[in-house]
Amino acid sequence: MTDGQHLERRMDWFRQRCKRAGLACTHQRQVIYRVLAASESHPSPESVYERVRMEIPSISVATIYKSIRTFMDQGLLQQVNPLHEAARLDANLEPHHHLVCTACKSVEDLPAELIEAPRPVRPLPNGFRAREFHIEVLGLCARCAGKG
Template sequence: MEFSAVDSEKFAVQEFRERCRNAGLALTHQREIIFRTVYEMRSHPTPEAIYERVREQLPSISLGTVYKNLKTFLDTGLLREVSPMHGSLRVDAITEDHHHVVCTQCRMVVDLGEEELEPVRLRVQLPDGFVLKRCVVEFYGLCPRCAAKPDKPR
């Protein structure tokens, strides 16, 4: 059996309400619209793109509110960051393929050589016409230092 898009959305919104309650978050109209918008977009939108869409339904909403709520949703696990590494450009002088161990708290990155991992194997084809350049495995978590102090975990 399959859920239709509508069912799945209803489920997600239900889930959303419950999770807000569990996290002690007030259930505001804005929050619900923001969450539903992201959920419906299905792409991996930026705050700006979300803001544009949400504004169609809530013309008076502020960009700051979108940012603050996205952050709240990330903190409570209602949403995820596509790339916990964003923030600022980071460059790498090692141009050989390798992987990363990333602390999501302090953003420290440790390298992992290509040979320290079993080769990544796909069970399916990549999208037709996609030209693959490289493949990177990122291990996200907390480094020893950040794991120790109970700051604000993400």
């Protein structure tokens, strides 16, 4: 499957999910979602805005934020780490981890099967119930490591 076909499949899936959720699948929402689905760099809302603006020059940042919020509420999008102050968005909903470069702040996908998820050896403190483990591997990407 080429990248283009892969993207079209993601867009078909998106339109079906919108329909099921009773969400209007407007041109604007489709352009925004396409930018997200085509990006592997886990963009911030600001960089999504920059890219969408090339197609829809009249769009506002507020509209981008609103759509992103709607997509997240509908489970069409997630955040790399919901507690990060700067949101990084992820349209890849397959279980996976992340490689985070501490120098250039790039975020790359790390397929779940490449790493063994941790298993607690004792019950977690205060009766905390784990739902999933999300691993962020911090380090230097090849480009930044090369510079040092």
